[in-house]
Amino acid sequence: MHRAPVFIFTFLLFTGAIHAGETGGTPFGDYDEVIRDLIPNLAKDRVSAQDAAIKLARLGKRTIPILTEIMNANIRAREPKGEGAKDPRQNAAYLQSRQLTYYSVLSLSRIKHAEAGKILLPLLKDQKALPELRALTLESLGLELFEDSGPVLQQVAAHDADPQFRKKALLQLSIMPGFWVQSEKLFVDALSSPEDDVRLLAAKQCYFARIYTTAVDRLIEIAVKDSSTEVRMQAMLAIGRMRPQRAVPPLVKMLAEDTSLNDRDKLQIQRTINAVTGIQFKDANGIDAWWKRQGEKEYARLVEVETQASQVPAAQNSARVAPPVEAAPTLKALPAEPTVKPFQGLSLPGAPEPAAEPAPKP
Numbered sequence: 001m002h003r004a005p006v007f008i009f010t011f012l013l014f015t016g017a018i019h020a021g022e023t024g025g026t027p028f029g030d031y032d033e034v035i036r037d038l039i040p041n042l043a044k045d046r047v048s049a050q051d052a053a054i055k056l057a058r059l060g061k062r063t064i065p066i067l068t069e070i071m072n073a074n075i076r077a078r079e080p081k082g083e084g085a086k087d088p089r090q091n092a093a094y095l096q097s098r099q100l101t102y103y104s105v106l107s108l109s110r111i112k113h114a115e116a117g118k119i120l121l122p123l124l125k126d127q128k129a130l131p132e133l134r135a136l137t138l139e140s141l142g143l144e145l146f147e148d149s150g151p152v153l154q155q156v157a158a159h160d161a162d163p164q165f166r167k168k169a170l171l172q173l174s175i176m177p178g179f180w181v182q183s184e185k186l187f188v189d190a191l192s193s194p195e196d197d198v199r200l201l202a203a204k205q206c207y208f209a210r211i212y213t214t215a216v217d218r219l220i221e222i223a224v225k226d227s228s229t230e231v232r233m234q235a236m237l238a239i240g241r242m243r244p245q246r247a248v249p250p251l252v253k254m255l256a257e258d259t260s261l262n263d264r265d266k267l268q269i270q271r272t273i274n275a276v277t278g279i280q281f282k283d284a285n286g287i288d289a290w291w292k293r294q295g296e297k298e299y300a301r302l303v304e305v306e307t308q309a310s311q312v313p314a315a316q317n318s319a320r321v322a323p324p325v326e327a328a329p330t331l332k333a334l335p336a337e338p339t340v341k342p343f344q345g346l347s348l349p350g351a352p353e354p355a356a357e358p359a360p361k362p
Helices: 004-019 032-043 046-058 060-074 082-086 088-109 114-125 131-138 149-159 163-173 184-190 196-209 213-225 229-242 245-257 263-277 284-309
Strands: none
Touching: 032 046, 032 060, 032 088, 046 060, 046 088, 060 088, 060 114, 088 114, 088 131, 114 131, 114 149, 131 163, 149 163, 149 184, 163 184, 163 196, 184 196, 184 213, 196 213, 196 229, 213 229, 213 245, 229 245, 229 263, 245 263, 245 284, 263 284
16 A cells, blocks of 8 residues: 555644644644644655654654554555565655655654653564564653553563563663562562673662662672673662671671672672661771671671561562652663664664663763
8 A cells, every 4th residue: 555645644634633723822833833843854765754753752742642643654664575675665665654654753752751762662562563663662752640550561671582672661661660569570580680781770779779689799799790790780780779687797708708709799798788787997907807806606696687677579579668768760861863773674874872771880
């Protein structure tokens, strides 16, 4: 089916509504005139289309209706098969529909509004949707504002076949405090991921949430044995903020016996022990002397009591109240430009490589 007329018809309806007098008299005619000038650029070359998509996103929720119409009018386009594949017009129409779909989704994904998240969420549920559209949806600024997205993100993080999508879903959940309690198992399981960046993300989440007591044993193991220095440091930061008493004995032992530790490692272990015990030791010798004199005996009893009381997940423990969120994680500072490569099928030279996600500072 030739899709170009569908787009043109949708666009004419939109411009007709503008000329019908629904401008409201604010500067730029409630931005309708600006929107009308930008919309046709979505069907032009890559640079013009991307520029228009970003500018439309910056106009905010006003652009959501027309972007939704364009997306819905073109998203079901299918690649020509058989005799149709030989028809240049059908191929051109298909590629234009793909382009309009991609850039309308890109624009919607950059609008921080719950309605934009609601419109894109079905793409995340659809396993058959184009991967580039699902990737844009996972990075959508509106998902965190739309409550129904939480369970869907949890499903993707737990079961999606694509490991990159699972990672992006975890990243989205990490900035949605309303779903932190229900996502405890996902983040605790992620601490055992073979990928360093996933373990790092999970350790950071434990630091921010502070209520994942079922993660403590794994965090201690990571702090003592993990192959990644950055992951070990983040695990110790999380332990220092969560203050589990059973972390003290293995950390004291590591500080006293591990000859491979450098000065940075020793300092971080000392700071973690100081945070958990509440005692400001000046150096490793002070910790060792305290441990031999009284610490070992005291902590044998404390560890036993704590271990029995902390095996219940936060979601099942009504007595455990989540502490107030002092600072939101800075794990997702999405760039203004797309972070996925444009879809296959169009000649789009010079596509930007995905930008690296900034790591938060503890």
